[in-house]
Amino acid sequence: MLEVNISGLNLKSPIILASGILGVSFSIMKKLMDAGLGAITTKSIGPRPRKGYKNPSIIEIFPGTFLNSVGLGNPGIENFTSEIKEIKTNNIPLIVSVFGDTNESYLDVALKAQEAGADAIEINISCPHAEVSSIGINKNLTFDLTKLLKEKLSIPLFVKLNPNVTDICEIALAAQEGGADGVVAINTIAAMKIDVNTMRPILSHGSGGLSGKAIHPIAVKKVYDLYKILKIPIIGCGGISNWEQAIEFFLAGATSLQIGTILYQGLDIIKMLNTGIRDYLTINNFKNISDIKGLSHEFETQKVPDF
Numbered sequence: 001m002l003e004v005n006i007s008g009l010n011l012k013s014p015i016i017l018a019s020g021i022l023g024v025s026f027s028i029m030k031k032l033m034d035a036g037l038g039a040i041t042t043k044s045i046g047p048r049p050r051k052g053y054k055n056p057s058i059i060e061i062f063p064g065t066f067l068n069s070v071g072l073g074n075p076g077i078e079n080f081t082s083e084i085k086e087i088k089t090n091n092i093p094l095i096v097s098v099f100g101d102t103n104e105s106y107l108d109v110a111l112k113a114q115e116a117g118a119d120a121i122e123i124n125i126s127c128p129h130a131e132v133s134s135i136g137i138n139k140n141l142t143f144d145l146t147k148l149l150k151e152k153l154s155i156p157l158f159v160k161l162n163p164n165v166t167d168i169c170e171i172a173l174a175a176q177e178g179g180a181d182g183v184v185a186i187n188t189i190a191a192m193k194i195d196v197n198t199m200r201p202i203l204s205h206g207s208g209g210l211s212g213k214a215i216h217p218i219a220v221k222k223v224y225d226l227y228k229i230l231k232i233p234i235i236g237c238g239g240i241s242n243w244e245q246a247i248e249f250f251l252a253g254a255t256s257l258q259i260g261t262i263l264y265q266g267l268d269i270i271k272m273l274n275t276g277i278r279d280y281l282t283i284n285n286f287k288n289i290s291d292i293k294g295l296s297h298e299f300e301t302q303k304v305p306d307f
């Protein structure tokens with residue numbers, strides 16, 4: 001009942017770990033899978049080790065809502081391939097999130113991840129506190145990068161979208177045209193917090209990306225808009241903290257979901273989401289998640305009223 005298929009990737013639960021959450025070690029990933037996740041997305045991995053920004057790099061600004069600028073700190077693909085191999089030896093469905101400094105370096109990292117055993121690649125073109133965000137705000141750059149990777153990869157390719165744009169649909173269509181097998185919507189929302197006593201931004205980098213509870217309605221609207229124009233699957237991501245919010249994403253048009261910030265409360269949320277989704281389907285006489293995908297679009301919304 002909870003199984004989903006995202007462009008050939010079969011998962012036993014629609015709930016996937018979002019990129020950058022809870023590190024990249026095999027032991028943590030195993031615990032997450034045992035708790036009932038359908039797949040893991042790794043932290044974004046680049047061509048070489050990178051430290052990321054100094055602390056403070058993550059703060060809670062409202063209950064359940066965080067601002068971060070970790071700055072894509074990661075071990076680099078050469079050091080990470082052994083981790084991918086260990087995860088795959090244990091049969092954990094694995095999406096490797098990658099980034100690079102040029103299109104060729106994105107490709108190189110993605111090919112190495114594929115060779116090490118990744119089941120799918122997600123490209124990060126959307127982190128609001130790193131250079132990669134410049135790709136995700138430009139439809140031509142998004143198309144070129146997606147096309148290059150799609151031509152060379154044999155596993156599914158997902159594009160993680162940047163919400164910090166005027167028209168997310170235009171970028172998503174460029175990714176689809178480039179051959180993407182799905183999009184992830186959304187990455188964090190560019191934001192800032194200033195300390196009134198020191199009169200400075202609190203994060204060491206100045207600004208960062210907003211995640212958690214506050215961004216959920218924004219992410220639902222992006223998925224709703226994307227569903228109207230895309231043919232490829234949408235993986236909904238942003239602020240999920242209970243099963244109702246997970247269902248909202250499906251009704252808006254998502255095929256699958258990613259969760260991130262809520263995991264700071266512990267792993268019990270995974271079971272609560274799986275149980276809540278299953279019960280909702282049963283009570284409402286649906287057999288599969290695909291039966292409720294996009295159903296909110298059947299409701300005719302009111303057009304702009306006349307004067």
Ligand SMILES: Cc1cc2nc3c(=O)[nH]c(=O)nc-3n(C[C@H](O)[C@H](O)[C@H](O)COP(=O)(O)O)c2cc1C
Nearest residue numbers: 018019020044124186187211212238239259260261
């Ligand atoms: C501390 C932190 C680190 C993150 N690192 C990455 C990353 O490396 N790559 C990426 O694509 N997204 C990254 N994200 C964004 C998440 O994957 C996700 O898109 C976002 O947090 C919204 O989901 P949530 O509200 O469930 O956390 C990060 C988010 C947080 C909070």
